[in-house]
Amino acid sequence: MMCDDLQIAVIGVGGRGGVADYAHRPGKGSRLVAGADINSDALRAFAKRIDSDVSLYDDYRQMLDRRDIDAVFITSPDFCHEEHAVAALEAGKAVYLEKPIAIDIAGCDRILEAAYRSRSKLYVGHNMRHMPFVLKMKQLIDDGRIGQVKAIWVRHFISYGGEAYFKDWHAERRFSNSLLLQKGAHDIDIIHMLGGGYTQRVHAMGALTVYGDVTDRRKPEEKPQIRSIPDLWPPAHKQDSIQPLMSKT
Template sequence: MTSQYSVQPLRLAVIGAGARSSIAQHAVRSGEGVVVAVADPSPASRERARETFGDAVRLFPGHRELVDSGEPIDAAFVTSPDHTHAEIAVDLLRAGIAVYLEKPLAITLDDADAILAAAAESGSRLYVGHNMRHMSVVRQMREIIQRGDIGEVKAVWCRHFVGNGGDYYFKDWHAERAKSNGLLLQKGAHDIDIIHWLAGGYSTLVTGMGDLAVYGEVTDRRDNSDRTMPDWFSLNAWPPLSQTELNPIIDVEDISMVTMRLDNGVLASYQQCHFTPDYWRNYTVIGTEGRLENFGDSDGAVVRVWNKRTTYDPQGDAEYRVRGDEGGHNDADRLTVAEFIDFVRDGAPTETSAVAARNAVATAVAATESLRDGSQPRLVPAVDDRVALRL
């Protein structure tokens, strides 16, 4: 690895040239990094990467070919499919390359723990892209909680209306258990991490429930490996049963939920549905002296607080406007990448946490096991303290 981080732009690699690989452009636009290499097994994806990152970028069919090439790399953005995260991240970390790993950390708890162990043993810097910690609506809610406006948190509820779910998750590898485990993990890891963050604790006991209620009935299927999500996305694909060209294999749930007991006594729940007409998250946080709730989760949304006794009052006792995150989480992506760059350069503290990312995976994996086993409660294994202390 290069040692003079503060002098030159970081030499960056991108592993996996799919739709999310564009986040590396935030580092390029800031002048803090330059993408010098891209690895992807698909020739079409490699050519697409050349169009995105320039003709000078070196292209490789896999991450091992990149490592073996001797190309000097300071840090890599791993935006490959979830089931490949562990192998790629472990190899890069052991090679001394700092890693930005797209969430979720991994699709099994064993793989998640293997990644953390590789980071702890190698000393290479591991950063997991839980960009929601930089979303304005989340930061607004956390500030309200930390000020004590609603007292001590006792419950967190999150409803996630995934209106674009048919296009985002049921037309490619996301729809397959073997590659995503399930959407309670793949999509829910974001919100489970935020629930833990807002509540100040980690899940110890979970119960899950879910079903493939709608998209399993759609018979129009297609292998979409020659395309990426922006190629097929359309808001006109409505109602959900009118969707076409879904992935040939669909064995994940399109509606699921989990109830959680955290190690500090907080009770929480998370619910997601992939066939709603609207697309946003609604959080409710209840404390000993009030509650908060968000309405909308992007620029112009509001967070309302109730801390006086009342009957029905839709306006609440205080209202806070959300600024930023226009058009989704692009602002959060930019802030997350900037935080990663600072972390690589000088070990600056981060709002994200590899340990928290692991605990989100552990919770989601246990919840998915529960929902596929008659909703039997599952204990959530704790992280190895010896590893956590070294990260």
């Protein structure tokens, strides 16, 4: 049977991989047909939630060899983006790449060069640019309702708490560069969008005041992100180790 739908694959099907589910619209233009992940539980959960014929791969390269796949969502951790995106673009796939593009400038340049050489489409997942409240702010600014923008102030909240980011790979320099890039990428992007320009000079101060002593952060291949629980304190402990600690008190 001929299939006119755009055939889409996902690298990194757990966690943020869920964003690809929106593209699963069989018979309406696009469908998910394959997923690759290093975590077999994540692959099983992906197959279950898609609930149609999807192929599963523990090696993303085999998936990219398939000529019937048109586009790829890359929702793997940041430090994998360079390898995965270059491979997908060079395989001629259109790519939705989660932010940040890569964890260093050389990695970003390699991805952009691969897109340029292959002429494959590349879209970076700065999804906040599409959020209604951001679009409303942009409209108010563009309409001149607040005059010239002099300053933009951002406070970044995580609705499910800091544990999820400070106790796994997100907070490890070798996997993400920094949380300023990993999480602040959203804010910096929106500041640029609303301010109508790009950063030229930076003054900064900061310290590892709360989570700096955490020494056993979860690796990318370990369990998925953890959600905060209100009693999880002190922050140097992993969620697993908090039970005996709390039961002593």
